């Protein structure tokens with residue numbers, strides 16, 4: 001994999017992937033490509049969002065997906081979930097074309113509104129089992145075991161009997177992460193899972209997801225508006241801007257030269273105090289989601 005986005009990659013399929021439509025991460029060969037895009041163009045509302053994107057993400061990679069508001073992070077996730085049609089090109093996961101309802105892919109959507117706050121943490125996690133919804137009265141033994149295992153994986157057993165409405169943002173994030181693990185996915189797509197967490201919780205959440213992914217061999221794509229909580233844990237950055245994508249290591253992608261070329265306008269990458277800042281000409285933040293005056297210019 002290189003930081004260039006022009007040459008279509010030759011995706012390396014896992015020899016085990018074709019045996020089942022829902023391979024566990026441990027069944028997939030490390031070194032094979034988990035996610036593969038070939039000359040993909042995606043549009044929303046009649047407007048092209050991502051154009052001619054080609055990239056290959058190796059099995060087991062932990063990838064930070066960065067880009068300003070509207071850069072196409074959610075659109076890309078929806079395309080990988082088979083929820084968004086491609087205008088051109090092909091997308092595959094574990095060597096198979098993307099399809100809706102693929103249980104190999106765990107997804108945490110953006111803008112998760114809290115509904116059913118009176119239900120317990122256990123019920124909230126269980127509600128995601130095979131598309132079930134809140135408060136079903138009975139689950140079989142296998143379903144209950146899956147919920148227990150998912151809660152244990154995120155260290156949330158103590159939240160199982162708490163009403164969700166009484167939980168902190170970070171505790172709810174853990175339950176949402178548990179939901180994504182129910183089907184033992186080999187790929188996790190997490191759309192801004194750090195939103196609304198304080199810096200300490202952000203770091204803790206990234207470390208938890210990273211450890212889980214490493215232990216299970218899962219490929220993780222995590223979108224974010226601040227690169228800093230991901231530093232040191234990401235294997236790769238996928239940076240989206242102007243309909244284009246740049247994939248590579250932090251050292252390859254988060255540079256003044258690479259990002260200036262991607263944006264087609266002067267961008268400065270400043271490193272200070274172990275943190276990284278991506279700053280547009282004139283001093284404004286390139287990535288920061290909210291407009292908060294002098295609150296910083298984090299990438």
Ligand SMILES: Nc1ncnc2c1ncn2[C@@H]1O[C@H](COP(=O)(O)OP(=O)(O)OP(=O)(O)O)[C@@H](O)[C@H]1O
Nearest residue numbers: 044045049067068069070071072073074075076110
């Ligand atoms: N349902 C929709 N109909 C029309 N256009 C849409 C729709 N959803 C998104 N878009 C547009 O598609 C583009 C990409 O949006 P997308 O949500 O993928 O960006 P994003 O990188 O996830 O942004 P953010 O960081 O704000 O979540 C934006 O210009 C957006 O306005």
